[in-house]
Every structure is written in C-alpha cells, then in structure tokens.
Amino acid sequence: MPDRQPIALVVDDEPDICNLISMTLQRMNVRADIAMSVAEARRRLAEKQYHFCLTDMRLPDGDGLQIVETIQDLPADRALPVAVITAHGNMDSAITALKLGAFDFVSKPVNLERLRSLVQLALRLTEGRFLESQEFPALFQGQSEAIQTLRAQIEKIARSDAPVHITGEPGSGKELAARCIHEQGPRSNRAFITLHCESIAAEQLERHLFGDEYDRGQLHAANGGTLYLDEVNALPQELQTKLLNTLQEESFSNSATGEKIKLDIRIITGSRKRLADEARRGAFRSDLYYRLNVIELAIPPLRQRQEDIPLLTRNLLRRISAESRGATPKASQDAIQALQAYPFPGNLRELENILERAVTLGESSTLYASDLIIPAASPIPGDQIGDSVLPGNAKPISDVVLQLPAYGHQTGYPGQFATSEFETLDDFLQSIEREAIESALNETGWNRTAAAEKLGISFRSLRYRLKKLGLESE
The missing domain is CATH 1.10.8.60 (Helicase, Ruva Protein; domain 3)
Incomplete structure (x- = not known):
C-alpha cells in the first residue's frame, strides 16, 4: 500500500507566490493547501493534520509569527514543522521566528533550490523518529532536574534547523550536546563535523575551515549536515568576517577550483566563555554573534x-x-x-x-x-x-x-x-x-x-x- 501523500499548508496572500510554491511542491509529490490569512490558516490547522507549514511574514490580518505561535501551542501528537518566508535581507524577523520555534526560513524572491531543500528537511522532521523521545547517550542520563531540563531542550532544538550556541564549563559535554542535536534532527544521516578552533593555530584555522588546493576544508565536508565549531570565540577577526559573509551569501568557494558551492548546513557553536561578553568588548563580531546565537543552550555543570x-x-x-x-x-x-x-x-x-x-x-x-x-x-x-x-x-x-x-x-x-x-x-x-x-x-x-x-x-x-x-x- 503506498504511503499517504504529504500535505503542506502554505500561508500567503500573494497568488503568484502561492502558485510558485504549489507547483514546486507538486513536483516533489507534496500537496498544498492555501490559506491567505492568519484566521484561515488557524481554521485549516484545526480541521486537518498537515506534514508541515510554510507561512509568509506579512498577512492581511496579522503576521507569520502568529502562525508559528499557534503551531507551537498544538498538542504533541499534532506537532508539525513550520518555516517562514521573509523579505529579502530581513534577518531580524527570521531570527525572531526561529526563536519562537520555526525550524527554518526562506527569503523573497524565493529561490527554488533553497525551497526544495527546506521541504525535504521538513518532511524528514515529520518522520515518527524525530517526533518521539530519543535515546540519549549515557553521560546525559539521570534524574536530576538539570539534566531532565537539558534533554527536553535538546529534543525541542533538534526539531529546528536554526543555529545554536552552546555554553558550558570545560568538560561539561558541549560537543556531546551538539552531536545529540544533530542525531535527533533531520540531518542525522549526513556528516557531523567538529572543528576545535582553540586547539588550532590562528594562521591555520582558515585552511581547516575553508580548505586550500590540497584539502577541501571542514565547511565543505559538513555541507548537507552539521558543523560544530568548538570554542568559536577563538576565531580571529578576519576569519569571523569571512564566516559571516559565507553565512549571509549561503555559499562558499571550492578551494581548488574557485567554483561557488551552495551552502546547506546547520551551524552549532560552543564556548566556555560568554560570547555576549566577548562581543560587548569587541573581541567577537556582534553581527556574527547574533547570527550564531539564535538559540542558546546552557549545559549544566x-x-x-x-x-x-x-x-x-x-x-x-x-x-x-x-x-x-x-x-x-x-x-x-x-x-x-x-x-x-x-x-x-x-x-x-x-x-x-x-x-x-x-x-x-x-x-x-x-x-x-x-x-x-x-x-x-x-x-x-x-x-x-x-x-x-x-x-x-x-x-x-x-x-x-x-x-x-x-x-x-x-x-x-x-x-x-x-x-x-x-x-x-x-x-x-x-x-x-x-x-x-x-x-x-x-x-x-x-x-x-x-x-x-x-x-x-x-x-x-x-x-x-x-x-x-x-x-x-x-
């Protein structure tokens, strides 16, 4: 018996955008229901179970953040991923949506390759194994309130594709938490790559991250999966700028050929120092800090x-x-x-x-x-x-x-x-x-x-x- 065709709820009041998204989804064997307002979207969500939702930020009777909040309030057995469509360059609204629980965003004009990648992630997020409680590694087992809170936070964060910054003392398990987020998320079948920024000489970090003619670099190796930057505060200023530009452009250059490669990656960072303090004193770029610190996770000592x-x-x-x-x-x-x-x-x-x-x-x-x-x-x-x-x-x-x-x-x-x-x-x-x-x-x-x-x-x-x-x- 064939699997039931996935159904997406698309919330947008622009007919051209709705048609473009619907045709793209149809080619991916996904059916689209259209809602053109917050009220209509809420009614459809109450009437039907969807596999995921894609909503514009600007709607006639409200905004997409209201849709995100409505979906976050649904009972666990009706949970679904939601992504937002933002105006080009409007990162503030995208970050706000991610903090509220959206798993990803796409900017206008909608890039079809980016849209298809987002849809694939959303469909994988709805698979049963990502919505059920996951098994945690032995070091995160226990009944203390601190570790139970951490496990609940990891389960929730794993359902998103937003950048995460992990704070904690040395040896507390920051990298282990990053790996848990990866393994419980939609990229679990792709690479999880760690770069220990503090243990590599500053002059060698760029080669390790972006590669050279002999080595493709960790960014390339992690593309499609997750890159964990441990002690990210150790990145030199010029490398912080290059990383920020790469994330903004959503692409990077092949180290051997110079060819532009589309960036499809989840970035998780960690530090024992308070990154906000580092940004405040000018040791870390504040714009990169806000880009990486969309969701913050504190590991208990x-x-x-x-x-x-x-x-x-x-x-x-x-x-x-x-x-x-x-x-x-x-x-x-x-x-x-x-x-x-x-x-x-x-x-x-x-x-x-x-x-x-x-x-x-x-x-x-x-x-x-x-x-x-x-x-x-x-x-x-x-x-x-x-x-x-x-x-x-x-x-x-x-x-x-x-x-x-x-x-x-x-x-x-x-x-x-x-x-x-x-x-x-x-x-x-x-x-x-x-x-x-x-x-x-x-x-x-x-x-x-x-x-x-x-x-x-x-x-x-x-x-x-x-x-x-x-x-x-x-």
Whole structure:
C-alpha cells in the first residue's frame, strides 16, 4: 500500500507566490493547501493534520509569527514543522521566528533550490523518529532536574534547523550536546563535523575551515549536515568576517577550483566563555554573534547533577572496562559519597579521568574511596571564579595544590596547578602521569616490564597508559 501523500499548508496572500510554491511542491509529490490569512490558516490547522507549514511574514490580518505561535501551542501528537518566508535581507524577523520555534526560513524572491531543500528537511522532521523521545547517550542520563531540563531542550532544538550556541564549563559535554542535536534532527544521516578552533593555530584555522588546493576544508565536508565549531570565540577577526559573509551569501568557494558551492548546513557553536561578553568588548563580531546565537543552550555543570553521579559512574565504569575480559568494576558506597562531595571543576571529563585512573591502578573489582585520586581542594573553573561562590573549603584555582599518591618507590608528583600552563585539570594530571612513565622508561632503557614493576603497576596497566598518552610508538 503506498504511503499517504504529504500535505503542506502554505500561508500567503500573494497568488503568484502561492502558485510558485504549489507547483514546486507538486513536483516533489507534496500537496498544498492555501490559506491567505492568519484566521484561515488557524481554521485549516484545526480541521486537518498537515506534514508541515510554510507561512509568509506579512498577512492581511496579522503576521507569520502568529502562525508559528499557534503551531507551537498544538498538542504533541499534532506537532508539525513550520518555516517562514521573509523579505529579502530581513534577518531580524527570521531570527525572531526561529526563536519562537520555526525550524527554518526562506527569503523573497524565493529561490527554488533553497525551497526544495527546506521541504525535504521538513518532511524528514515529520518522520515518527524525530517526533518521539530519543535515546540519549549515557553521560546525559539521570534524574536530576538539570539534566531532565537539558534533554527536553535538546529534543525541542533538534526539531529546528536554526543555529545554536552552546555554553558550558570545560568538560561539561558541549560537543556531546551538539552531536545529540544533530542525531535527533533531520540531518542525522549526513556528516557531523567538529572543528576545535582553540586547539588550532590562528594562521591555520582558515585552511581547516575553508580548505586550500590540497584539502577541501571542514565547511565543505559538513555541507548537507552539521558543523560544530568548538570554542568559536577563538576565531580571529578576519576569519569571523569571512564566516559571516559565507553565512549571509549561503555559499562558499571550492578551494581548488574557485567554483561557488551552495551552502546547506546547520551551524552549532560552543564556548566556555560568554560570547555576549566577548562581543560587548569587541573581541567577537556582534553581527556574527547574533547570527550564531539564535538559540542558546546552557549545559549544566556536574556539581548541579550530584544525584546522577551513581548512574554516571556505573555507565562510565562499564565503558572503561569494555575491552577487558574481567567483570565490570563496581563503585562502593564510600566511593560514590566521595565523588558526590567533590564539585568537579573538570565536569564529566574529570569524572571519567578519575575513574579511568582508579580502574587502571586498582587490583580489586570494587573501587573504594581510597582508590580515587581526587584533588584535596575544590576549585570552580577559572572563567567562573569572578562571579561564583567557591564551595566548602575551596581555594582559587591558581592556589590549588594536588596531593597525589606515590608511584612505586618514588615520592610522588605533587605540584601547582596553574591556568597559565594547563587549560584543564585533566591536562595537568596527564602531564604528571606522562612525566612519571617517561622517567621510569628512561631509567629502565625502555624495558616495559621493568618500568611497570618500578612504577608499581601491572604490565597491562602500563600498556593502557602508554596508549592513552600516545607513547606506545615512541
């Protein structure tokens, strides 16, 4: 039995526009019902279930924003995507519509290629799997109010194609949230590409983003899918300008041939710094900020999810031990209590790091509080210190001294965490671990068995650490 023909509601009072859209939809095997006013559109929406709606902004008895709001108020089982038609260059109304819940927009004069792309996205959004609750990754599981709110926001955002800016502390899961939005949205069968702007030298960023004669670049690789720009505030000013022009023109040049390529992409950005503050002080272009920050999503820090730590710990221990043949380690009650008492300035990444170390060093299938290497103090990430209350006996992050256990017969590697030298606590701890292992290997002439014995760990643990630190082939 053939599938039912999709039906679209087209709301516009210009007969020429209605005919153009109707003919385009007909060629895509989509039937169009026409409404020429807000009142008529509301009546049709009450009478019939549509697959999607396309509405003009200017109508005789109101505007398209009223249609967007009406559709957002429909019950969940009658939800449908809505896109708006805006006057050429009128980005303010388009952004307002996106913030209200429209999934996309098209400008007049209507570009047919752009219209067809929009319709394809709308039809995929109406597929059942995009309107039902999605399965979230293990790190976003839990019953805390903070994570339940985040999941609900991601589900709603995924049904849109609007640009999203994700804020959050280091290690809180910004990239994971971006991937969730992509995988639950209509572009899930296309590429998800990440560009870590802060980890690439400024002079190399343009080549990575736009490509050159040898490499097509991440913008090209993500076309049709989603591009996630992590720490987007690290983009140099001239590259911010080039990105803004590309988004405005909805096209970019082939790096090898110079040919213009139509841009069909969802942009998601992330930063731990407040992008609004960066724009206010002139470090980030305000016009690009408004273009990227259509929807803002804040990722809660792990210290706001303390009741989720037992579940997160179980899931992480299962993942960490997946490649080993033994049973999955378990965390004792005192280990869970120790983890819940710590505010995790490094968030999810730091929790995973602490558990990895405990599993690697531990000889028992149960982890106790004494097996966990947890910093004695409780710093909040540097960017938040100025306007946050430090919990308990916490000190400013530059004053934190980590007390680490001895390795074998050595005296250990206590040291000073300095934000000028290390971006995160993970980086600091890994530098200590790397130094200890390299020292033991050098002293034993890179005899791994002897080095493992000197460090007081198993040969298997040493191999795991070498692989993790990138020392295996050295």
